[in-house]
Amino acid sequence: MSTTNSIEIDIQKAATSKISQIDFENLAFGNIFTDHMLLCDFADGAWQKPVIKPYEPFLMDPSSRVFHYGQAIFEGMKAYKDEQDSVWLFRPEENFIRFNKSANRLAMPSVPEPVFMDGLKELLKIEQEWVKKGKGNSLYIRPFMIATGTGVIAAPSSQYRFMIILSPAKSYYSGEVKVIIAEHYSRAANGGIGAAKAAGNYSGQFYPTKLANEKGFQQIIWTDDATHTKLEEAGTMNVFFRIGDTLYTAPTSERILDGVTRKSLIELAEREGLKVEVRSVLVSELVEAVQNGTLKEIFGAGTAAVVNPIIGFSYQDVYYELPPTENSYALQLKEKLNNIQYKLAEDTFGWTVKV
Known part of the structure; x- marks a missing residue:
């Protein structure tokens, strides 16, 4: 268990890392993910304790409302490493603000700033070796939220899952x-x-x-x-x-x-x-x-x-x-x-x- 600036996060470390198996010089954008992910569930009208755990699939009910009514939002961000091995984010507050504007528009609960910001920073500290130095290298960050409440009635869900996953990236170029x-x-x-x-x-x-x-x-x-x-x-x-x-x-x-x-x-x-x-x-x-x-x-x-x-x-x-x-x-x-x-x-x- 670890304590960040303002929230407590349960941390479950992966037994082994797959980083040594990754060819960082030949990365297809968004296909490879790091060892850990962050998740935080919304239930009973409140956000629960965030968890950082090994990256893995999770089970969902077939009637989860994200499948039927499309309550799903996301953001795209990047982390960079300087020549002194420090990791940096670029204007993360803008992504946080926009994320909650998206949530509001889709009748989803706002994610608290400590869950989003402190959770992201804690996850990046754990995965800092996945952020490679050198111009063109970065770690793509995908925060997202989906409706996990069950039932096929056309109404907003009462349960949600907020997650952050990370993907190493090279300079993106799609040609002419x-x-x-x-x-x-x-x-x-x-x-x-x-x-x-x-x-x-x-x-x-x-x-x-x-x-x-x-x-x-x-x-x-x-x-x-x-x-x-x-x-x-x-x-x-x-x-x-x-x-x-x-x-x-x-x-x-x-x-x-x-x-x-x-x-x-x-x-x-x-x-x-x-x-x-x-x-x-x-x-x-x-x-x-x-x-x-x-x-x-x-x-x-x-x-x-x-x-x-x-x-x-x-x-x-x-x-x-x-x-x-x-x-x-x-x-x-x-x-x-x-x-x-x-x-x-x-x-x-x-x-x-x-x-």
Whole structure:
């Protein structure tokens, strides 16, 4: 048993570690998990004592409400190790706040900050050898919560399970990305759950993305559900457009996720003196910009890849290729953000938190 800053956690150590069996130079993203996981159950109207135990499957009743009514949310975070072997988190309070906003939207109980934050830090201390040094190496963190109460009546569950699992990761690169601008399918709608990191948001994207893949495109730039004229997100990432020397990105809303990487890139760009405008960008603006040569870059922004450049897009069956960019804002901002995350540059924003 161990005591953290403000909560008591039951700790059950694994008898052996599988870390020696892992090829850390050849990691497929999100496929390998560390030796331990954290779980905390909500029952009888209260959160129970958190437990850190060996990573393993667990039993669930077939009528558990997560299976029938989709009460499931998650977050994506990373831990980094500096050259002095210290482990750092990047803006974890933002993930905690957003996690509970998602919980509230899906009528799930808020997770107490000590359970989330202190539980995560204790888990990372146990698994610190899984965080490898070197730029490009990280430990991906997946906090999530599911409804475990039983019964198939259409109502919120009375029981839940909060968990954190960890997965070692290398630098994420998906190759050249070409996208289709959505004309029919939507990622989210006003009044819906698009701003929550709800599992159902992602499953709803799989079919239209499959159709895009079949046409030779890797992702979709989603448009607003009402008119399909406003550019919103790219795949599972927030999206930026560089037209001339200005960066544009859509404002967060009920349809658009409040991405931690997105807001960090905006602050970094402003610090570097780059012009940023947070406003809706129209599909017609993008087509006009690529036709007149002022469209310089499109890139997605998210935890896994940080920045993912997009080299071209299709709209109404016409494909537009972006010209090569020598002075890439995307790559500059990614480098500066990575340097802060890996403690290779001064964190003037106070974003990094030592474990």
